[in-house]
Amino acid sequence: MESSSQFALFKDSIARRILSHTDIQDSASELDDFSSYLASESWPTLPDSLRTATYEARGSVSTEISLDSTPVSFTDTLISYGFASDQEDAFNFLKKALDVYVDDACAPPPVWRTTRKSECEICEREVPLTYHHLIPRATHTKVLKRKWHPESMLNSVAWLCRPCHSAVHSVSSTDELARDYYTVELLLGRADIQKWRTYAAKQRFGVKRG
Structure with a gap:
């Protein structure tokens, strides 16, 4: 199981995307299991620059990924649970989660x-x-x-x-x-x-x- 702080931020960004669907009524443990699965399936396919994103590296981090790189398991799961209608919709879900993740991972340290x-x-x-x-x-x-x-x-x-x-x-x-x-x-x-x-x-x- 991935345990890096960056992975944890990525998983949280996916969980927040799931919560943005107002009809979700799953328990906290189910949300954790679901977001962990989606994050684990997609994390290995992301470029190294994304997986190691930090405040120091903020200038070289890009969320540009290709539609074809989205794992089939990730896409099928989102479609099965009603979070996406097709591959492109699942890709957009991932892109929005990545935008949130990069904002968090590259945020300046607190004063x-x-x-x-x-x-x-x-x-x-x-x-x-x-x-x-x-x-x-x-x-x-x-x-x-x-x-x-x-x-x-x-x-x-x-x-x-x-x-x-x-x-x-x-x-x-x-x-x-x-x-x-x-x-x-x-x-x-x-x-x-x-x-x-x-x-x-x-x-x-x-x-x-x-």
């Missing part, structure tokens, strides 16, 4: 301010938060030169309380954070951060001890 959380992403306490540059700013030139990450990732942030923010910087160098711990998930994969998380989650904000 960090729009990602703000109400809880610390490490200890999960609702306390005042700071933003932690997941790829420290001091490393940006090196990151691009050594091609550790694409430029679009440079300004990604995590929202952390001050104690957790300080803890993250205390366990790794800036280079190590940039190269190996550039997501919250990767940070939480560290045993020392997990230990800190368990400790911090039990601390009451604003209470002085001793």
Whole structure:
């Protein structure tokens, strides 16, 4: 089963096309199964430039595909379920889904301010938060030169309380954070951060001890 983020976006674009038919009353699980099947049948036939579409590659991505490249299984399924009347209709269904997919796959990364959380992403306490540059700013030139990450990732942030923010910087160098711990998930994969998380989650904000 295909598991790439691009494939997931493509499947979602097909699901939205299915939902655009107002007479659909299938359950969420049936919608998932149906869109997964259609996506799996058509995905391998798409050009590599489409299947690897990203914000960085947006200038070279085209949705131009040929009618003859539409899989018979895809076309027959759409016709059988009443989503298309013939091969050309099925082709247009796929084209519209691809337009939506490319818009999503090539969308710019979110501005960090729009990602703000109400809880610390490490200890999960609702306390005042700071933003932690997941790829420290001091490393940006090196990151691009050594091609550790694409430029679009440079300004990604995590929202952390001050104690957790300080803890993250205390366990790794800036280079190590940039190269190996550039997501919250990767940070939480560290045993020392997990230990800190368990400790911090039990601390009451604003209470002085001793």
